[in-house]
Amino acid sequence: MAISEYLKSLRSVVGTRLLFLPGVTAVVFDDAGRVLLGRRSDDGSWGLIAGVMDPGEQPAETVVREVFEETAVHVVPERITGVFTQPPNTYPNGDRTEYVDISFRCRAVGGEARVNDDESLEVGWFALDELPPIGDLTRRRIEWAQLPGPAASFLS
Template sequence: MATPEFVLALRKHIGTAPLPLVGATAIVFRDEKVLLGKRADNGAWQAISGIVEPGEEPADAAARECLEEAGVVVSVDRLALVQQMPRVTYANGDQVDYLDLVFRCTWVSGDPYPADGELTEVGFYDLAAMGDVDHAHVRSIALAMAEDDPATFRGGRVRA
C-alpha cells in the first residue's frame, strides 16, 4: 500500500508517534450485493477505504478510492457512520488514529478488479455470504443499507 506523500512528510517530524488521520470508507451497493476487497497486506476482506488527502472532501475521497482500488465509478449517496477506530500500529512502528467516515454509495459503472495492487481480489458479494468480513465492516455495511437513515455516531461519552 502506498503511503500518501503528506503522511511521509509528517513522519519525518514526528517519527512513529500517533498520527490522527481521516479515513473514508465506501459501502458500495449494486443490486443486493456489496463491493468487498481482499487486502494485499493482511488478507482481510473489507469495504473499500483510504485516507482523505489534505483539502479533499471526504465523499470525494470515498469515490476516488473506489476508482483507484477497484476500478469502479460510484455515486456517494449519504454519510452512514462516523467512528473513531482503535489505534493501528503498523509493522514499522508507525501509529495511526483513524477517524473513519463511512459513506453509502451506489455503483455507477465499471467491472471491479484489483486496480492498484492494494487488493488481491475484489467483487460484489451477497450480503448473506460475508463470513470472512471483519465485524466492524459488517456493522458499517448494516448501517449503510438503509437509503435514507440519518448518520450514526458511534460511542463517545460527553464528560463534564
C-alpha cells in the first residue's frame, strides 16, 4: 500500500506503534446511481475508496485526490455523510493505526474508472442491488450516503 512521505517520516520515529490518523472515505455515485468500489491489493476485499490526509490538506481535497489517485475518476464532494473513529487496525507489516474517518458522498464528474495505482486489484461501478461482498461498515457508509438531506451520521 502507498504511504505518504509524511507518514514514512513518522514511522521512522515511532516504528509500528499505534498512530491516530485523520482519514477520508468516498462514497462515489455516477449518473446511473452506481457506486464506485475498489478491490484492495493487500487483502483482496472490496471497499470504498479511502485515504489519509496530508498535512495542510483539507478533507474535501483529500477525498478528491484519493479517488483520482486510486481510480482515475474525477469527483465533486457533495456532503459529509459520517464522522467516526474506526477500530484499531494492524497491517501485514505490523504497522498499527486508528483512523478518525470523515465519509463523503461524492458525484463522479469525469474520468474512466480503472486501477490507477498499486492499492487496488480492480475498480468498478456497481448497482446497489449487485454489490460484491462488502463489510458491514462499507454497507453502512453507502446507506448513509443515500439518506436525504445534509445531516451526517455518527457511530456511538
